[in-house]
Amino acid sequence: MPREQLQVLQLEKLQKLLARLDGTNRFYTRKWKEAGVNTAAIRSLADLSKLPFTTKTELMRSQEECPPFGTNLTFPEHHYTRLHQTSGTTGTPLRVLDTDESWRWWGQCWAHVMSGAGVTKDDRIMLAFSFGPFIGFWAAVEGAQQMGAMMIPSGGWDSVQRLQAMRDLSVTVVCCTPTYALRLAEIARDEHFDLKALPVRALIHAGEPGANVPRTKQRIQSEWGAKCFDHGGASEVGAHSFECELQPGGTHVIETEFIVEVLDSESGRTVNPGETGELVITNLGRPGFPVIRYRTGDLVRLNVTPCECGRTFARFDGGLLGRADDMVTIRGVNIYPTAIENVVRQFASVDEFCVMVTTKRQMQDLEIQIEVGGGDNAEQVRSGVEQAVHHAISLRPTVTLAPRGTLVRDTGGKARRFRRLDAS
Ligand SMILES: [Zn+2]
Numbered sequence: 001m002p003r004e005q006l007q008v009l010q011l012e013k014l015q016k017l018l019a020r021l022d023g024t025n026r027f028y029t030r031k032w033k034e035a036g037v038n039t040a041a042i043r044s045l046a047d048l049s050k051l052p053f054t055t056k057t058e059l060m061r062s063q064e065e066c067p068p069f070g071t072n073l074t075f076p077e078h079h080y081t082r083l084h085q086t087s088g089t090t091g092t093p094l095r096v097l098d099t100d101e102s103w104r105w106w107g108q109c110w111a112h113v114m115s116g117a118g119v120t121k122d123d124r125i126m127l128a129f130s131f132g133p134f135i136g137f138w139a140a141v142e143g144a145q146q147m148g149a150m151m152i153p154s155g156g157w158d159s160v161q162r163l164q165a166m167r168d169l170s171v172t173v174v175c176c177t178p179t180y181a182l183r184l185a186e187i188a189r190d191e192h193f194d195l196k197a198l199p200v201r202a203l204i205h206a207g208e209p210g211a212n213v214p215r216t217k218q219r220i221q222s223e224w225g226a227k228c229f230d231h232g233g234a235s236e237v238g239a240h241s242f243e244c245e246l247q248p249g250g251t252h253v254i255e256t257e258f259i260v261e262v263l264d265s266e267s268g269r270t271v272n273p274g275e276t277g278e279l280v281i282t283n284l285g286r287p288g289f290p291v292i293r294y295r296t297g298d299l300v301r302l303n304v305t306p307c308e309c310g311r312t313f314a315r316f317d318g319g320l321l322g323r324a325d326d327m328v329t330i331r332g333v334n335i336y337p338t339a340i341e342n343v344v345r346q347f348a349s350v351d352e353f354c355v356m357v358t359t360k361r362q363m364q365d366l367e368i369q370i371e372v373g374g375g376d377n378a379e380q381v382r383s384g385v386e387q388a389v390h391h392a393i394s395l396r397p398t399v400t401l402a403p404r405g406t407l408v409r410d411t412g413g414k415a416r417r418f419r420r421l422d423a424s
Pocket of ligand 1: 245246252308309310311
């Protein structure tokens with residue numbers, strides 16, 4: 001669809017949604033009234049900026065004040081058929097509710113993710129994930145169903161059982177976190193299981209950065225002998241971006257279902273394509289639990305040039321680049337966790353790592369613990385990592401060796417490799 005036509009569709013969907021919410025959704029009706037805006041005045045996409053931002057804090061507060069679901073509901077409670085909650089890595093989880101209509105929409109978005117990875121009805125998709133309240137790959141189940149592919153849940157299986165099932169059932173696509181894809185590769189090595197002999201040709205990742213970190217992606221691809229696809233989304237927003245088979249170095253935004261704005265976090269002004277800013281997103285197909293101009297805290301760089309795959313959807317160059325609040329400044333140097341990950345993953349014998357920013361007497365330091373497997377000389381690897389990180393971010397870290405198997409490996413949720421310790 002030509003971009004002009006895409007924008008006409010976005011505006012049409014936006015206007016319909018706003019009309020539906022105004023007067024029925026308590027959260028937004030109150031919010032817009034307080035801001036003194038009339039939704040009927042939104043006559044162009046540019047007018048969207050007249051509406052106030054939505055923050056996670058506001059959604060959380062509405063659930064505290066009006067438990068258990070808050071006021072961001074457009075329909076009576078009995079219309080809702082699904083409850084999920086955010087993973088809670090940054091505090092109390094936020095509950096999200098979906099109606100049948102909104103849940104089908106989630107599935108449609110995931111169908112975009114899957115068709116981007118070349119999935120067809122002939123595929124067998126294993127979801128290597130422990131299904132719980134986190135929305136994680138639940139929507140992938142719906143997406144697989146809409147694609148007509150075979151979905152194989154593996155929640156109760158351990159890693160070895162999952163590997164065996166991939167072989168025995170001829171699994172072609174695996175959905176999991178990037179951390180877990182690497183963990184499975186590590187287990188396969190220990191068990192002398194030939195990962196590359198599996199018919200798996202694609203891995204679809206979500207839940208955390210990794211598939212967009214070039215070295216991590218490269219490592220997953222070479223361990224599995226399969227292509228690895230990034231995807232971006234959030235419980236409170238939806239699955240909004242995905243990688244196409246040509247992998248042009250970023251993820252496409254599903255612009256038929258979302259309106260994205262990339263803003264300077266401080267001033268709130270729109271940044272130019274190619275410049276890094278905060279992703280502010282409006283979902284168009286989830287009237288049951290909508291977010292209008294939601295501040296995601298994710299940093300992105302928009303690219304609107306056409307992709308050779310033929311899609312006219314804009315792209316996030318490099319996927320989600322990190323979170324605005326993940327950035328740490330140590331002695332004047334701005335550091336993003338993904339930049340460190342990209343360096344550490346160059347070292348094939350580093351199985352796991354953990355980064356800590358420690359503060360002692362107002363002095364901040366960067367400490368990296370690594371677990372070294374394989375037959376490599378551990379001390380050589382340690383000093384190699386130290387030098388490579390120093391070279392990449394212009395700051396010398398303290399790198400130490402951790403005994404094998406001691407650093408946290410996450411099998412399902414979000415890996416927490418980055419910590420801040422305040423020892424002052
Ligand atoms: Zn493309």
